[in-house]
Amino acid sequence: MFGFDLTPDIEELISVVARLGAEELHDGVRDAEQAGAWPDRVLAVLRELPLGGLDLPESLGGVGAGCLAKVAVLEELAAHDAGGLPATDQPGPAVGAVLACPDTDRAREVAGASLDGRAGCVLAVVEEGQLLAARLAWVPARPLPSWVWVSQADDLCLLQVEAAAGTGRESADESPLAFHASGSSSVSLTSAEVIGSWPLALRGGLQVRGMARLWAAAVLLGVARAALASTLVYTTERVVFGKPVAHHQGNAFDLAAIAARVHAAGLCVRDAAGRFDGNDPDAGFWATAAWVEMTETAMAVTDLGIQLLGGHGFLMDHLAEKRFREARMLGLLFGGRDGADADLASAVIAVPDPIVPGEIT
Secondary structure (H helix, E strand, O other), X not given: OOOOOOOHHHHHHXXXXXXXXXXXXXXXXXXXXXXXXXXXXXXXXHHHXXXXXXXXXXXXXXXXXXXXXXXXXXXXXXXXXXXXXXXXXXXXXXXXXXXXXXXXXXXXXXXXHHHOOOOEEEEEEOOOOOOOOOEXXXXXXXXXXXXXXXXXXXXXXXXXXXXXXXXXXXXXXXXXXXXXXXXXXXXXXXXXXXXXXXXXXXXXXXXXXXXXHHHHHHHHHHHHHHHHHHHHHHHHHOEXXXXXXXXXXXXXXXHHHHHHHHHHHHHHHHHHHHHHHXXXXXXXXXXXXXXXXXXXXXXXXXXXXXXXXXXXXXXXXXXXXXXXXXXXXXOOOOOHHHHHHHHHXXXXXXXXXXXXXXXXX
C-alpha cells in the first residue's frame, strides 16, 4: 500500500544534485546570501535539469519526471543551501495552479515564461472576499513575478502584475528574514489585472494548495536533515564535563527523538508526492498533513540545534540560525498553519483511511 523506494533514474538525479550541492553550494552559503543569488554556474546546471520542469508534463514544457523526483531534488538541494530555491525554482510552489488551470494556453504561457526566466509566478492563498485587498509581503526578487495565482477555497484566479513602476511590484528592504539568496520584494494585488478566474472541482483548491505545501515540506526536510547532521557533529565533538555533549543523557534522548521525527516526517513527504504521481484525488490532503508534520519537525530540530550550540547558535558563525529562520518562514506560507488546519478540518471526514479500506479518518 505504501511505497517509498526511488527509481534508479531519481537516484541518479539525486546523486548529481548532491555533488552540485557539496561542491558549489555548501561552502558558499554566506557568499550567496551576501550576493542575493546562487552562483551562475549553479543556476546553469539547474536550468539544464531543468529544476522547474521536473514536475511539469511535456505538454507544458516540462520533462514529466514527476512529483516524487521533484521532492527528492528539492530535499537534496535544501540540505546544502535552501536560500536560492524560491527564486531558482519556477514555477515552483505555483506548479499546482499551472496544472489545475482549465485554460491550457494560458497555463502553457505562464509555465514557459517561468521556465526560461523571462518572468516569474507565485501562488497566493487568500481568504474569500480578500482577493484584491491582499498584499504579498515577500516574494523572490528575481525574477519579479509577472503573474500571481490566487487560490480561494475551490476557485482559482490568475492576476497579472504590470512591470511598470508603481503598479504593484516593489523592492522590499534588505532584510528578507530568510532566503537571502532569493532576494526580496513585495507585491500588492490592489492594482493587478484579473486575466482569468475558474471554479475547480470539489477539493480542487486543496490539490493546488497541497502541491505548494509539498514544495515547502520538501525544502523543510532538507533543512531539517542539515540541521540534524550539523548538530550531531557538534555535540559528538564538543566535550563538556568530561564527555561529549551528545552523550549526556537528556541530550541523547532529545537527539534520538528528533532523529526519529525527521525520518518519519520525510516518509510522509515522500508518500504525499507518490500520491500526486498516482493521481490520488486526496493527494492535496495528505500533502497538507505532511507539511504540518514537517513544519513542526523542522522547527523542533532547528531549535534544538540552537539550544545545544548555546550562545553560538545565534551567531552567523554557524548555520543554525539560518536554518531556524528558513524553517520558520516556510511555516508561514500558503495560508500558514491556520489555513492548513482549516483545509484539513474541512476535508478530513471525506478522506478514505489508507490502512482500513472503507473507513474514514
